[in-house]
Amino acid sequence: MTGASQYGIGVVLQQDDGHGYRPVEFMSCRLPNEKVTASTYEQELYALREDLNHWRHYLLGRHFKVYSDHETLRWLKTQARITPKLTRWAAEIDMFDFELKPAKGKYNAVADALSHRSYFFGVIVTYLDLHSTRIAELEKVLAKEKALVQKLEQLRLQLESRVSTLATELDQALHAAKTAEQNLVAVKEHAEMERNAHVSALQAQSQQFQAKQRQLEGLLTAAQNETSSAQQSLQEALSEQERRRIDAERRVAALERAFCEWSRQHFGALRTAFVSPM
CATH class of the missing domain: 3.30.420.10 (Ribonuclease H-like superfamily/Ribonuclease H)
Known part of the structure; x- marks a missing residue:
């Protein structure tokens, strides 16, 4: 080939x-x-x-x-x-x-x-003498590169100026942020103090409420005890009354039986007396 x-x-x-x-x-x-x-x-x-x-x-x-x-x-x-x-x-x-x-x-x-x-x-x-042609092209490129270097230098100066401005703005922003942070810390401390005061007040109110609750619980217990005693006394009184009623009923029944017995005896004798011939 x-x-x-x-x-x-x-x-x-x-x-x-x-x-x-x-x-x-x-x-x-x-x-x-x-x-x-x-x-x-x-x-x-x-x-x-x-x-x-x-x-x-x-x-x-x-x-x-x-x-x-x-x-x-x-x-x-x-x-x-x-x-x-x-x-x-x-x-x-x-x-x-x-x-x-x-x-x-x-x-x-x-x-x-x-x-x-x-x-x-x-x-x-070598044959076409490209070396000299290449040198001329390189000179043109170098001329363009010089202009480019000048532009780059201008851009560098502008960039440095911009960086300096941004650095100043950044310092100002950092100072403002630091001041805001200090203010925030002060606000947080004040809020913490107020919160602690509110918590203390709530704790005192809670203690008072618990004391009143214990007092009410004591009164309720006493009332329950008195009610229980009254109910027990009432139950005993009702039991005694029921016992007396039952005794009274028994006495009445005994009297009724005695009266009936007496009536039979006496009315029987009277009837015999009236019926017998004279």
């Missing part, structure tokens, strides 16, 4: 061992200065020529396949006009027996990576 970039070439030598292509060797090099501005076709053809010459001890006398992502290499021998340099390169390439196969870029990633090695970029820098 071959690949060429604007400032380098890269090649991978592979061998099919029956299980797919296996890499054997890698090669990469930078393009000469005069090839930097050449066409892509010429760069790809130069890369193919260099690859074949590099591994000619492997490839000469063997049939092999060359994979490249540049389609125009397939029409090398069919072009009507060709430069002497390209004719010479084509003659060197014809010494090898190979079949040119197209390869998409994603399947040629290793060769492309080898052709884009970072230090190859020095060729373009």
